[in-house]
Amino acid sequence: MENNELLRKIEQLEQKIKKMEEDGSSGFLRRAFSKTSILVGVTFAALVTGILLYATQITFTDGTVISANEVNNNFNELYAENASLEARLNCRSSFWQLSDGRLCMESTPRAAASMPVAQQTCSAVSPGCRVCTYSDFKIACGNGHTPIINGGWFGDHVGDDQYLYMNQNYCGDNIDGMGAFGDSRQYRCCY
Secondary structure, three states: OHHHHHHHHHHHHHHHHHHHHHHHHHHHHHHHOOHHHHHHHHHHHHHHHHHHHHHOOOOOOOOOOOOHHHHHHHHHHHHHHHHHHHHHHOOOOOEEEEOOOOEEEEOOOEEEEOHHHHHHHHHHHOOOOEEOOHHHHHHHHHOOOOOOOOOOEEEEEEEOOEEEEEOOOOOOOOOEEEEEOOOOEEEOEEO
């Protein structure tokens, strides 16, 4: 009888262990996929991703090995940025380069036109091109040029349909007057 009783107890223990194993794995899954666990996991993953992205900035230290492709990509970015800067520094051949290349002004005045036509013409010359302003002319005068066109447009809007124009033919003070935008005047383009 002792053997039968021992066998029965062993079977009961085996059943309890089996049931615990089944309950334990499903309980684990329920705990693992609870809302709190998911939120904590997503937050942790975002934090780790941020750290990795910060750590992968392009910095080199002694002994760092990089691929030729990485070096070429870095130089391509540099060349593109350099070309962009050079485009801003080098003026077209028909323009004066002024103020260390920060201003390009046409060396020859354009034929007389209304302000709207002048603005449209200049904007078609180059991105950011405009009718030269009073300040642009002052910079040119300060750089040894005499760009003044007696009666020509300044690109400065000063009132309802009113723009500045040059009322002198020299570089100096009080060289401006106000004219109606429909007047026909010579002008220069700047960028």
